[in-house]
Amino acid sequence: MAAQMTAPARTAPDGGAVGRLAGPRIKATKVAANLVLLAIALLFVLPMAWVLVASFDAEATLSFGLPDAVTTANFSAIMTPELTWLPLWNAFVLSAGSGAITVVVAVLAAYPLSRYRMRFGKYFLYSVLFGTCLPITAIMVPVYALFVQLNLLDSLPGTIFFMAATSLPMAIWMTKNFMDSVPISLEEAAWTEGASAMQALRRVVLPLMRPGIAVVFIFVFVQAWGNFFVPFVLLLSPEKQPAAVSIFAFFGQYGSVAYGQLAAYSLLYAAPVLGLYVLVTRISGSAFALAGAVKG
Amino acid sequence: MLGPVVWSFYGSFTNAALTGPAALNPEWIGFDNYVALIGDPDFPKSLWLTVVFVFLSAVVGQNVMGIALAGLLRSAVKPVRSITSTVVVAAWVLPEIVAAFAAYAFFHSEGTLNTMLAGVGITGPDWLYSTPMLAVILANIWRGTAFSMMVYSAALAEVPPELTEAAQLDGANGMQRLAWVTLPVIRRSISTNLMLTTLQTLSVFTLIYVMTGGGPGTDSSTLPILAYQEAFKFAQVGYGTAIATVMIIVGAVFSVIYIRALRPEVD
Numbered sequence: 162m163a164a165q166m167t168a169p170a171r172t173a174p175d176g177g178a179v180g181r182l183a184g185p186r187i188k189a190t191k192v193a194a195n196l197v198l199l200a201i202a203l204l205f206v207l208p209m210a211w212v213l214v215a216s217f218d219a220e221a222t223l224s225f226g227l228p229d230a231v232t233t234a235n236f237s238a239i240m241t242p243e244l245t246w247l248p249l250w251n252a253f254v255l256s257a258g259s260g261a262i263t264v265v266v267a268v269l270a271a272y273p274l275s276r277y278r279m280r281f282g283k284y285f286l287y288s289v290l291f292g293t294c295l296p297i298t299a300i301m302v303p304v305y306a307l308f309v310q311l312n313l314l315d316s317l318p319g320t321i322f323f324m325a326a327t328s329l330p331m332a333i334w335m336t337k338n339f340m341d342s343v344p345i346s347l348e349e350a351a352w353t354e355g356a357s358a359m360q361a362l363r364r365v366v367l368p369l370m371r372p373g374i375a376v377v378f379i380f381v382f383v384q385a386w387g388n389f390f391v392p393f394v395l396l397l398s399p400e401k402q403p404a405a406v407s408i409f410a411f412f413g414q415y416g417s418v419a420y421g422q423l424a425a426y427s428l429l430y431a432a433p434v435l436g437l438y439v440l441v442t443r444i445s446g447s448a449f450a451l452a453g454a455v456k457g
Numbered sequence: 458m459l460g461p462v463v464w465s466f467y468g469s470f471t472n473a474a475l476t477g478p479a480a481l482n483p484e485w486i487g488f489d490n491y492v493a494l495i496g497d498p499d500f501p502k503s504l505w506l507t508v509v510f511v512f513l514s515a516v517v518g519q520n521v522m523g524i525a526l527a528g529l530l531r532s533a534v535k536p537v538r539s540i541t542s543t544v545v546v547a548a549w550v551l552p553e554i555v556a557a558f559a560a561y562a563f564f565h566s567e568g569t570l571n572t573m574l575a576g577v578g579i580t581g582p583d584w585l586y587s588t589p590m591l592a593v594i595l596a597n598i599w600r601g602t603a604f605s606m607m608v609y610s611a612a613l614a615e616v617p618p619e620l621t622e623a624a625q626l627d628g629a630n631g632m633q634r635l636a637w638v639t640l641p642v643i644r645r646s647i648s649t650n651l652m653l654t655t656l657q658t659l660s661v662f663t664l665i666y667v668m669t670g671g672g673p674g675t676d677s678s679t680l681p682i683l684a685y686q687e688a689f690k691f692a693q694v695g696y697g698t699a700i701a702t703v704m705i706i707v708g709a710v711f712s713v714i715y716i717r718a719l720r721p722e723v724d
Contacts, residue, residue: 194532202541207569208559223565224572291712296660298681299704302688302697387552389663405554427555438550
């Protein structure tokens with residue numbers, strides 16, 4: 162698919178130097194590039210457009226199609242406490258909880274890593290980097306066994322701690338990068354005035370890296386909000402499960418008939434993540450901030 | 458006082474990961490799982506499916522698509538650029554379960570794809586049953602390309618324009634400039650991105666689980682799906698753990714290669 166689509170645009174500027182002088186040639190290339198991009202955008206948007214359209218369609222099918230009758234019945238049908246609000250609240254508790262824990266621990270871990278040249282600092286960073294790389298899916302089965310032994314299965318706090326632990330390596334890595342950009346001379350001034358390391362961290366460093374902390378928190382929050390596999394394995398009772406899991410259960414029970422409601426539910430559940438992503442791009446001034454942070 | 462807390466959090470993670478090797482603990486698991494694993498016809502098949510899935514969707518699909526998009530975006534007019542990048546990134550930002558539903562509906566036998574094919578007079582197959590691997594590979598390309606696109610956009614922006622211009626004056630055509638100038642300059646980004654997308658794709662579970670459930674039969678059961686099914690559906694937690702251990706080893710090998718490639722940036 163990819164090769165076919167890009168072929169015309171890449172081969173178009175043939176005969177480089179000639180093409181450079183000949184205006185129309187360049188124009189044709191540009192038009193081709195734009196058309197190819199629009200075609201790709203159309204292909205990418207179709208699956209998502211189905212979710213949007215089907216959620217307002219009274220008789221939604223699996224195929225994208227303009228509805229005969231626009232309705233909000235799908236939304237009102239699913240907006241019941243046990244079906245939507247409780248799972249969404251659970252998802253919020255999970256995400257905010259693990260986000261808060263992760264940020265606190267990541268700041269405390271990143272501060273010495275960023276400020277002192279420690280003998281084990283380098284190895285610690287390597288192990289952190291190593292931790293970000295391990296496939297979380299692979300460790301879920303062993304973790305399940307561990308949770309059974311520790312009697313933590315179906316426990317919301319246990320799941321929060323586990324999710325915080327899995328997002329820590331990436332969060333430490335990102336926080337350290339943000340912290341490195343805060344000049345150390347400001348803290349030195351604070352130390353001269355008699356502030357302890359913790360006071361300097363709280364009063365000087367943290368206020369200066371507020372946007373960075375917001376980005377890390379949102380990053381963890383969004384990841385936890387979208388995480389399906391971890392709560393799916395670790396939380397068993399429906400009243401504790403977050404939206405990602407209950408939406409899947411809903412799909413299993415009614416999905417084959419009520420596509421409109423499934424789409425409406427998906428939309429409600431996805432909306433906060435999309436909003437937070439826009440917020441992050443505002444905070445860090447670039448749509449590519451998360452990728453940049455990931456790149457390290 | 459807070460130091461131990463930090464370490465116990467971090468320790469809980471390493472501990473969890475180390476539970477994999479602890480599967481060798483003979484008390485309740487033993488070596489039998491590995492013997493069974495080697496004898497099980499599902500395992501080599503699943504390993505092969507994982508390799509196909511990772512290679513086609515991450516190494517080829519997302520990277521080629523990502524670099525092509527990044528290149529095209531540079532020569533596009535502004536509205537087209539913002540529309541395309543927004544749409545591509547949206548597929549990536551969407552929660553994975555929603556993305557999985559959207560892909561399921563798209564590839565379903567009565568889904569959007571077949572409706573479009575019917576529009577031009579082709580009767581599409583039931584993608585999720587007759588070609589489950591193709592469907593999940595395309596879905597994963599759809600979902601993951603944004604990341605590669607962003608990495609390559611950043612990389613391409615740092616390629617000095619003098620270099621490509623010089624090559625152009627020497628008479629190199631578009632393909633030659635790409636192969637001999639641009640790609641060598643951004644090779645670091647390429648290797649980093651290859652590693653990251655490989656590792657992400659290795660652990661894709663939700664997308665495949667929702668779309669095909671690993672089926673029909675085990676025709677799209679990659680290692681994460683197989684480990685899950687063995688452990689929870691068939692209640693063989695030990696056996697599932699053995700599969701997970703194999704995955705962790707594969708992931709660890711990739712991580713070490715990746716960290717070695719990044720080393721100068723860490724020091």
